[in-house]
Amino acid sequence: MTTAAEAADPAVPIPALSRAPSARSGVRAVRWGLVKLALAILVLVAAASVTFFAQLLVPGDRATTILNQQTGRAQLWSAADLAPVNHQFGFDRPLAVQYVDYVSGLFRGDLGTSYTQHKPVTEVIGAQIVPSLVLTVAALVTAWVLSLVVILVTVKRRRFVTAIGSTWEALTASLPPYWIGVVLLVVFAVELRVFPVIGGTGVAGTVLPVLTLALPLAGFLGQVTRDEFEKVLDQPFITTARTRGMSDTGVRLKHALRHSVLPAVTLSGWALGSLLSGAVIAENVFGRPGIGQVLVVAVNTRDVPTVSGIVLVVAGVYVIANLLVDLAYVLIDSRLRAS
Amino acid sequence: MSAASVSPAATRARLAAIRVQLRPATAASLLVVAFLAVAVIAPSVLTSGSPTTIDLQHTLLSPSFSHVFGTDDAGRDLYTRAVYGARESLGIGLGATGLAMAIAILLGFAAGLARGIVDAVLTRILEVAFAFPVLLLALLLIAIRGPSVATEIVAVGIGSAPGYARMVRGQVLHVRQAGYIESAVALGHGRWVVIRQHLFPNAIRPLVAVMTLGVGQSIVWASGLAFLGLGVAPPSPEWGALLDAGRDSITTSPWLEIMPGLVIVLVALAVTSLGRTLQHRLEGAAR
Numbered sequence: 318m319t320t321a322a323e324a325a326d327p328a329v330p331i332p333a334l335s336r337a338p339s340a341r342s343g344v345r346a347v348r349w350g351l352v353k354l355a356l357a358i359l360v361l362v363a364a365a366s367v368t369f370f371a372q373l374l375v376p377g378d379r380a381t382t383i384l385n386q387q388t389g390r391a392q393l394w395s396a397a398d399l400a401p402v403n404h405q406f407g408f409d410r411p412l413a414v415q416y417v418d419y420v421s422g423l424f425r426g427d428l429g430t431s432y433t434q435h436k437p438v439t440e441v442i443g444a445q446i447v448p449s450l451v452l453t454v455a456a457l458v459t460a461w462v463l464s465l466v467v468i469l470v471t472v473k474r475r476r477f478v479t480a481i482g483s484t485w486e487a488l489t490a491s492l493p494p495y496w497i498g499v500v501l502l503v504v505f506a507v508e509l510r511v512f513p514v515i516g517g518t519g520v521a522g523t524v525l526p527v528l529t530l531a532l533p534l535a536g537f538l539g540q541v542t543r544d545e546f547e548k549v550l551d552q553p554f555i556t557t558a559r560t561r562g563m564s565d566t567g568v569r570l571k572h573a574l575r576h577s578v579l580p581a582v583t584l585s586g587w588a589l590g591s592l593l594s595g596a597v598i599a600e601n602v603f604g605r606p607g608i609g610q611v612l613v614v615a616v617n618t619r620d621v622p623t624v625s626g627i628v629l630v631v632a633g634v635y636v637i638a639n640l641l642v643d644l645a646y647v648l649i650d651s652r653l654r655a656s
Numbered sequence: 657m658s659a660a661s662v663s664p665a666a667t668r669a670r671l672a673a674i675r676v677q678l679r680p681a682t683a684a685s686l687l688v689v690a691f692l693a694v695a696v697i698a699p700s701v702l703t704s705g706s707p708t709t710i711d712l713q714h715t716l717l718s719p720s721f722s723h724v725f726g727t728d729d730a731g732r733d734l735y736t737r738a739v740y741g742a743r744e745s746l747g748i749g750l751g752a753t754g755l756a757m758a759i760a761i762l763l764g765f766a767a768g769l770a771r772g773i774v775d776a777v778l779t780r781i782l783e784v785a786f787a788f789p790v791l792l793l794a795l796l797l798i799a800i801r802g803p804s805v806a807t808e809i810v811a812v813g814i815g816s817a818p819g820y821a822r823m824v825r826g827q828v829l830h831v832r833q834a835g836y837i838e839s840a841v842a843l844g845h846g847r848w849v850v851i852r853q854h855l856f857p858n859a860i861r862p863l864v865a866v867m868t869l870g871v872g873q874s875i876v877w878a879s880g881l882a883f884l885g886l887g888v889a890p891p892s893p894e895w896g897a898l899l900d901a902g903r904d905s906i907t908t909s910p911w912l913e914i915m916p917g918l919v920i921v922l923v924a925l926a927v928t929s930l931g932r933t934l935q936h937r938l939e940g941a942a943r
Contacts, residue, residue: 363784374800491925493876495883495899496917503910514907587786594789598880602906613884616799624799632787 346647353643357636364632365420368625375621379408383432386618406430428626433618438626441615442608446630448518449607452599453592455523456530457585463535464542464581469569472546483543489536494595498529498602515604526599530592538581538588545577552576579649586642590635682933688926695742705733707740707893716909725915728901734912738919741893745920748809748894749875753867755813756820756874761860763817764824768832768859769851779825782818790815794881803886812877816870823866827859834858865935872927879920895920 375382380402384394403409407418419429428438464486471482505525506514512525549555550573558568593608600609608627615623694701711731719726725734767778788796794811801807831837832855840850875895881887882896883903890901895916902912 359780360784360787363781364787367784367788368796371796371800376801488925491872491876491928492921493880493917493924495880496914496921499906499910499913499917502906503914507907507910590787591789594791597791597795598883601884612795613886616795616884616886619799619802621796621799624796628788628792628796631789631792635787635789 353640357640360636361423361629361633362420365423365629366416368629369416369419371625372621373412375619379406379432382619386433405435406432423629428629429622431615431620431623433615433620434623438623441623442611442626442630445606445608445611448605449593449596449600449609450634451518452523452526452530452596452605452607453589455527456534456592456596457589459527459531460534460538460588461581461585463531464539465574465578467535467539468542468546468577469574472543473550482539486536486539486543489532490540491536492533494529494533494598495602497532498526498599501525501528502602518606522603522605526596526603526605529599529602530595534588534592538584541580541584542577545580546573549573549576575649579646582645582649583642586635586639589638590631593631593634681929685926685929685933688922689930692742692746692923692926695739696746699739699742702739703733703736705736707732707737708891709733716905718909719911719915726909726911728912729905729909734898734915737893737898738895738916741895741898741916744805744888744892744894745875745878745896746871748805748812748878748888748896749871751809752812752816752874752878753870755809756815756817756870757863757867759814759817760820760824761863763821765828765856765859767821768825768828769855775825778821782822785818788815790877791880794877795884795886798881798886803889805888808878808881808887811881812874815877816874820863820866820870824859824863827862828855831855831859862935862938865931865938868931868934869928872924872931875920876924879917 372379378399380399381394383402383406384398385391400409407415410418422428426439428442430436431438431441434441467482467485471478473479474482502514502525505511513522515522550568555568555572558572559565563571596607597609597612599605600607601613608630612624612627614620615627691702709732711727713731714723714727715729715731717723717727717731723733723735725738727733728737763778763782767775790812793815794808797811797814798807801810837850837854840854845853878887879896879899882894883899885900885903887896887900888894890897898916899913902909902916906913
């Protein structure tokens with residue numbers, strides 16, 4: 318859920334320009350890449366540690382919980398009953414062994430075993446992650462397009478137009494996704510019948526969920542970019558370009574845009590992780606298949622390994638997205654230096 | 657002499673200054689917050705009905721003059737329920753933000769004051785925490801402890817703490833470099849005196865505004881959890897619970913979702929706008 322509060326939040330990591338290496342030195346670039354990769358793996362291992370210990374926090378004996386869930390009863394079981402469960406889930410091994418097994422499983426594509434479905438978590442999440450990723454990436458692209466159009470059209474125009482642009486951003490950035498989803502569903506699917514109510518994963522059914530996620534993010538990215546865009550338009554090199562006879566549209570597209578998207582690029586890695594968790598809500602509103610359904614069922618049945626697995630997958634997406642963002646940042650940055 | 661200072665021209669100028677400062681957005685936000693305050697303290701002032709009165713002859717009515725928010729499947733007036741739900745919703749928002757701030761101040765000051773290895777380790781831990789979106793961290797916690805109001809507050813609080821912690825750390829590092837800290841140290845004040853009397857109040861001040869923003873944010877997150885059926889459960893009139901209750905009839909009685917959602921949006925917008933204004937004022941005062 319993206320809201321205006323986060324726009325003012327320096328918590329979202331923004332790497333300093335100076336941290337990016339000079340592209341001239343290939344060796345340094347490779348070393349920088351390896352360090353980044355090592356840090357990313359470290360974050361994942363730490364995340365897996367958190368979810369491992371989270372599973373230990375489940376109140377009571379885990380084998381008892383699993384048996385009770387399986388049988389729908391609430392009772393104490395004899396050691397003979399518990400032994401096979403303990404063995405199946407590996408609870409009978411020393412904690413350190415369980416820990417190493419869980420964390421290393423991350424690199425073997427093994428996220429543990431579901432308490433309720435008794436099959437590997439990877440299988441439970443399995444194909445469900447695909448529609449969620451499609452939704453997430455589509456929402457990110459849509460949010461970028463929306464925010465850039467609003468920026469190009471409304472920054473430093475007549476006061477009235479500028480006010481509409483910034484109000485639109487402030488408004489959309491604070492809207493909770495479930496509310497946008499419900500409003501879109503009621504207006505476009507129930508009243509106007511433009512889109513199906515239960516969309517499935519087809520193109521027509523994907524439009525409204527994508528907008529649900531994209532609108533608040535577009536507002537947020539727009540707020541971040543607007544500040545930069547305004548500053549850039551006051552820069553001397555913009556005046557120079559204008560005196561060379563470049564049109565206003567040309568100045569905005571060729572110069573101002575490229576210089577002002579950097580903060581939003583940096584935030585996109587974080588946004589992808591946040592969108593993926595927002596997808597849980599959007600999928601719920603539109604009854605769309607995806608990890609959202611799996612996650613809500615898992616939380617309701619206290620299937621902690623499955624919840625942990627999904628959390629780790631999202632953390633993984635976040636880490637990979639941020640690696641890509643770092644890369645994009647260097648590319649845009651070195652191009653800026655060259656020009 | 658004194659007459660000059662209260663001359664009509666001067667008064668008008670001062671009023672104009674106040675009017676300029678009180679922008680329409682700020683005024684509207686203050687109105688929403690005032691309304692909210694009355695709903696929390698004395699809900700019966702805002703509505704004559706009761707949030708639990710069942711009226712089976714008037715179920716699922718769409719919004720009208722007699723029921724501005726419509727009625728639910730038991731004929732209860734949705735507006736009355738929303739007014740009575742304000743106390744619990746705001747409580748959850750304040751509780752979660754308070755918890756987040758407490759954790760953030762602890763971690764942020766530890767990192768900012770200790771520097772060196774402690775700072776490096778804490779900063780890394782925060783970086784790991786950022787890989788977990790707030791909603792997912794909250795869901796993990798709910799899976800472990802089971803849904804309840806307490807879990808909801810703790811979940812949202814822990815989830816949003818890393819962001820504030822990073823902010824507090826930045827503040828501490830920033831204030832450390834201020835001239836008055838250097839002077840206090842040069843004057844021979846002890847470490848803890850400097851921290852308590854100079855560093856702490858100055859590093860905390862900007863957080864007041866951030867905390868205001870955070871309350872709106874926390875209410876939104878908590879209501880998101882409730883929407884998924886994992887927060888406060890119906891028949892409580894808490895706003896998230898209202899969303900949860902109306903979820904199955906989105907297509908047939910959409911006001912059951914839209915109206916409580918609108919209340920949450922308005923409160924979040926108002927609180928955010930006030931937080932921003934406060935932020936600008938405090939920054940202005942610091943300069």
